[in-house]
Amino acid sequence: MKRRVEKVFSYLDVKPDAVLLANSTDPHLDQSFFHLFEVSSGLFEGSVAVAHPDGSLDVTTSPLEAESAHLAAKHDPHVKIHTVTREGPESLEVVLRKILPGTPSIGLNFPELTHAWYLRLEKLLPSAKFVDATVGVRRARQVKDASEIEKLRKAAEIGSRVGKEIPSLLKTGMTELELAAEMEYRMNKYGANGRSFSTIIGFGPHSAEPHYQPGDTKLTPGVSMVCDFGAYYHRYASDITRSFHFGPRDAELKEVHDTVEAAQQAALALLRPGVPGKVVHQAAENVINATKWKGLFTHGLGHALGLAVHDGGVGLAPNVDEVLEEGMVVTVEPGIYIAGKGGVRIEDDVVITKSGYEFLTTAPRGYLEVSA
């Protein structure tokens, strides 16, 4: 992964002597660790990755995951694995001081480093100077390379396949949790390494709560429903939302769906390198705010997607001045939420291309009435 390491330094105006990423206990793992060290399995709790300006990478591991680490590094001459023990000449302290001798300046990824780890690093490396390398780490992760896009495409395909099947799974009386179980089962059967986040299934009024978690509410005829879900594929995430109407029709909710679809189209039409995130968000919001549902689109239009579902960096939201670049992957997910009645959200994953965008997710987006 020499090129990814070099990319991190290329985005830093002042180059530190090294960039250090440190994992704490799950879930407090720095996802960028897995960007620079491409290991397919393992948590690597407590592990540290040290990236050098020449593209090389030192990785520490506990004996527990040493085998996976060596396997991952086998064909990459730029990666060196250090198995560390609790004490003695192979302790983390000794190994880190060997990797980082003298008084190095060390870039850190503050948003994914725990404060406890920061204090520990100050003790382990008392002569080092710690600086903020967030920008480099984040931007390097944002612009995906071909191998990452392939994994994201696979994750999106798994989600799309399940999204297409949802109408065939719906039955009067089934609970939100039951539908979530069926969907997650199918994602895993189709090759997912689990779901990428807690599946959101909201029936009826629950569909008006963007971050609702499924419960024992039963499906009854005449309600809208929001299904927001995604798969992991080799650590990369998809994130897709489809909304359905469980017949008979409700005239207002049909109109709401059409409006959300139009808002998504307006946003998609703007996607290309050089466009600021806020401009894309505004296009979708304008469509919704021109209707009687003005003000009911209550969240950002989209976020970066990659090793994390909320991957950091350029999103599509009101305050984002940063511009899109070729190779970025973002979600586009407008919604309208009518409290007490129901909501509609449509979410797709797209990769920014040289002149526009390409869908990674493919399931139908239009209004769909499923007979009860």
Place this chain on the structure above:
Amino acid sequence: MKRRVEKVFSYLDVKPDAVLLANSTDPHLDQSFFHLFEVSSGLFEGSVAVAHPDGSLDVTTSPLEAESAHLAAKHDPHVKIHTVTREGPESLEVVLRKILPGTPSIGLNFPELTHAWYLRLEKLLPSAKFVDATVGVRRARQVKDASEIEKLRKAAEIGSRVGKEIPSLLKTGMTELELAAEMEYRMNKYGANGRSFSTIIGFGPHSAEPHYQPGDTKLTPGVSMVCDFGAYYHRYASDITRSFHFGPRDAELKEVHDTVEAAQQAALALLRPGVPGKVVHQAAENVINATKWKGLFTHGLGHALGLAVHDGGVGLAPNVDEVLEEGMVVTVEPGIYIAGKGGVRIEDDVVITKSGYEFLTTAPRGYLEVSA
């Protein structure tokens, strides 16, 4: 949750004026936030909880999750919800300064706070003095109250039910991922809010890698297998491992299983309040090291379990001097790993009682040969 808040302060020798917990972006959420603020759904990214010595709790939320927050606080007069906006008089800065006026000392949970959040707090509250409240936050979480033990018991029951069913799911030619999919599906059907961690299924030699992630390896007769999995139930986790032999018998692996079982029994026999974690670990290790598999038990015997699978605090491991207390929930999971051949691990979740322990997980632990 007044009592939980008070518990945090009771464990702190020097009481700060407040204890503040801050969530970053998923997965960088402070699980202790959900210990003090018992809200059943939502991520609460960017939210802050401020606990006061009188047992009251201020919680900030984005408009996105305000509804869930208010619902959760409805019947608790000690919780106050503040919906914050990006700017203006309801911004986080203004709200925090209102909640924490003057020059307060503020305890933080360093292991679950990102360094970026720490720096942000220094800017938001320039007159405050930040101190380490990790011990209070962690210990309050370790000793579970009755409502937590009920949730953990339910999570463990779901895992145990699936554990019992594994033998009936095994078929020659099925892949590790397929078995994982079947198991996770059943957990969800039995009421889980998803899996609590990435399911580990290792067939044959893979069972010798403690943190292996399942792949496309097919089940063939004559191998051992390790299944390590768990459910979330209302945010609380279970973590159970069962090992099976897919016939015909391998004499050594049968002996390995019996040895691991004996090691677990030796450890369980010591569980009671007042016993240091390392003593329990040592008992299991001694059993294994008295056999020809000496040195092949390569990890700690167990960890605290709760809102996180690795819940922090007292574990059962070589260096742990801290002692068990009534109400703690820990895993007990000895294993033997023969590289290239196979491994066996048996893991149960137990709650420490006044005079000993009680199993939360219940599926059979003994050697089981499943006919191919």
